[in-house]
């Protein structure tokens with residue numbers, strides 16, 4: 001092939017003939033490298049390159065041929081004094097011999113191999129493409145003036161194509177950059193992102209999902225219904241599926257999915273509809289934040305010493321029960337007897353332990369739905385829903401008995417706690433919390449006044 005081409009470039013008619021045959025081969029489907037390779041094959045050149053300035057005016061070089069040539073060699077050659085001397089005055093120039101010496105260093109094979117060469121300026125009509133086109137040959141060619149004109153025609157034909165190809169490649173590069181940016185965002189953002197197709201297969205699962213849930217995408221797709229891994233309850237799964245929102249991003253909703261290790265997470269989920277019709281789920285793992293909030297809320301409503309509700313929390317509970325009062329219930333107000341003496345005789349720490357001991361026994365005897373709160377130093381309030389006076393009195397007696405049977409132990413001594421209590425039974429529809437508390441207080445006062453160690457029912461409130 002090259003032998004044929006050598007003959008071509010040494011003969012004007014054959015050179016033009018080769019050019020005519022070459023043109024249809026240079027289609028817009030070719031890449032720039034493929035195009036340069038085709039030119040080399042058709043004209044017998046050992047090296048072809050194009051150097052085009054990019055957006056920032058920096059040369060971008062594409063080479064093809066038997067002689068290896070790097071971008072920096074092209075750039076140095078174009079910047080050399082040889083090239084710059086009469087830069088404005090030529091459009092195409094050629095070298096009959098030793099062009100390899102102007103492009104390569106002495107160690108490079110091309111230094112001695114490359115002999116003739118043609119360089120042509122390249123600029124598109126719209127000015128979007130500025131640069132050079134070069135063809136180098138391993139022979140000293142005598143038909144170079146003809147070849148120079150062939151190259152000029154070639155460049156004339158190709159320059160708009162080069163411009164288009166370069167801009168296409170530039171667009172592809174920009175697209176690639178956008179893809180890379182989105183991929184990086186998808187992979188690295190500390191946000192959960194995933195997508196499931198219509199057959200419930202997971203098709204997107206970012207690194208954050210793997211980190212938070214503990215499953216890889218492959219592991220999830222081994223399950224016939226991957227969503228069941230996170231939401232074992234079919235009813236919850238149904239609600240999750242129903243929540244998929246095909247309108248633009250709305251609020252985020254809280255869900256409690258299960259992690260691979262069985263722990264429960266708290267995730268805020270929302271979803272967006274992508275242009276291809278698929279749904280992208282976006283989530284934030286708020287498990288730790290939620291735990292901290294719950295702990296704070298618990299602390300705000302709990303009595304540090306006894307672990308029961310604190311004053312404001314138990315009064316709020318009472319308020320809530322009164323507001324929705326649809327059934328009867330009982331309120332018991334307890335007060336430890338002679339508690340000052342306990343503190344004085346046994347010390348404050350024992351006094352604290354006595355409060356805990358009393359509360360623990362009371363909790364043991366109370367039904368699970370009961371609410372117990374500490375309203376003052378050694379004063380407690382117990383709310384018993386759907387409980388009448390008799391049941392409340394029975395509970396009070398049991399408490400007295402258990403405090404006797406299982407006294408508090410202080411070293412080798414035992415301390416039997418005594419208490420007084422007031423009981424109020426509240427009928428359905430009663431709403432007045434403050435009069436209820438006054439009645440309970442009054443009954444408790446009566447118990448104290450009549451000798452302590454007693455429980456008194458506030459009859460008039462029934």
Ligand SMILES: Nc1nc2c(ncn2[C@@H]2O[C@H](COP(=O)(O)OP(=O)(O)OP(=O)(O)O)[C@@H](O)[C@H]2O)c(=O)[nH]1
Nearest residue numbers: 335336337338339340341343348349351352377378
């Ligand atoms: N150890 C301890 N003592 C407390 C705490 N809160 C209040 N007290 C004490 O409880 C005592 C209550 O005394 P009083 O109101 O006279 O009641 P009491 O001695 O039980 O007398 P009666 O109720 O009339 O039987 C006071 O000495 C308070 O200092 C607490 O958290 N820990």
